[in-house]
Amino acid sequence: MGFYQSVYEAVKRIPEGKVATYGQIAFLTGRPRAARIVGFALHVNPFPGKVPCHRVVNRDGRLASSFAFGGEEVQRAMLLKEGVRFTESGFVDMDKCGWDGNEL
DNA sequence: ATGCTGACCGAGC
DNA sequence: CGCTCGGCCAGCA
Incomplete structure (x- = not known):
């Protein structure tokens, strides 16, 4: 069990x-500076239905450059379907949909 | 152990 | 406001 497993959790x-x-x-x-590892972890092991990697975006609120499920358009569709709001620029509205990471 | 790579982040120009 | 550079950390040859 490596760092990747923790990322999926x-x-x-x-x-x-x-x-x-x-x-x-x-x-x-537990690795505030290991954001790059997180991205690569989801890239090499995107468990469909288990790890919602479509809910993970970069700090700009923009979707990943290479989405494992098909593309940014697919990711955007899934987020819209879940109720995530987008800006006119096509970015995720981090102000309202930005997860604190400690709400639950 | 060393070096390279990568879905990032922050600062600087 | 947009691009470039360095740092950061884990996985692999």
Whole structure:
């Protein structure tokens, strides 16, 4: 069991209608500076239905450059379906949908 | 152990 | 406001 496993556990804690940044996940795993590892962890092991990697975005609120499930458009559709709001620029509204990481 | 890589983040120009 | 650079940390050859 490596750091990746901890990442998946943290991502699964993200509630619907909310999104978290890679840095946020990294913080929950105990490695606030390991945001890059978080991204790569989801990239190499995107468990469909188990780890909602579509709820994980970068600090800009923008979706990942390479989404494992198909593409940014697919990710955006799933987030909209869950109730996540988007800005005119096509970014996630972090102000309302930004997960504190400690609400639950 | 060393070096390279990577879905990042923050600061600087 | 947009791009570039360095730092950070885990996994792999």
